[in-house]
Amino acid sequence: MNAKEIRIYILDLQDQHCAACEHRTNQSPKYCMKNCKVGEELYRLGKELASRIGQVRRNPKRKNWEELMPKILEMLQKEMPKYVIAVEIDCEVNTLQKQLKKMGLWQPTSRKQIQENSHKRWDERCKQAVILREKGFTYQTICKQLECSRNGLYQQLKKRGLK
Known part of the structure; x- marks a missing residue:
């Protein structure tokens, strides 16, 4: 039995036998352990549960x-x-x-660094978009090729005064 089943079994035994027992008011477990088969069983089950206290549970999701x-x-x-x-x-x-x-193997990128990288990528995209537009490509085709949204490209071109 696992620990949960043992606890449930203990509660069932107490409900069935100990609730109506005349020695229950004594509150002395020694009497029950020595003179009652149910008390002996409860004591054995309690010891079985107590032996598991020192054990560390193995968490299958925990990584080494x-x-x-x-x-x-x-x-x-x-x-x-x-x-x-x-x-x-x-x-x-x-x-x-x-x-x-x-472990010192990764440093998160700062917000400023992320913005600088984004700015550089958009600079490059805008230059390519201007060249493609001069060649007669539509904005829809340009956006597919540059893998960006039309609205995003429009806003970035407008920021740079390239529209």
Whole structure:
């Protein structure tokens, strides 16, 4: 029996036998352990539960990061995206990032750095869009080729005075 089943069984025994027992008011478990078969059974079950107190439960979802780290490092060296690595080792991306950060292997990108990178990408897209527009391409075709939305491209071109 597992711990849950043992507890339920103990409660059932107490309900069936101990509730009507005349020695119940005594509140002395010694009498029940020595003179009652149900008391002996309850004591045995209690000891069985108590023996499990020191045991550590095994969590199947808990990862051993020291064992996984060589595999993760290998994938990072291959420049695999973090979401692919997370799927490979069966965890969430934010959990992977936390573990990498703990080990000093990942520094989150600052907001300023993200904005600078975005600005550079849009600069490049806008230059390409102007060249493609001069060649006679429609904005719809340009957006498909540059993999961006028409509204986003329009706003970025307008910001740069290129429209």
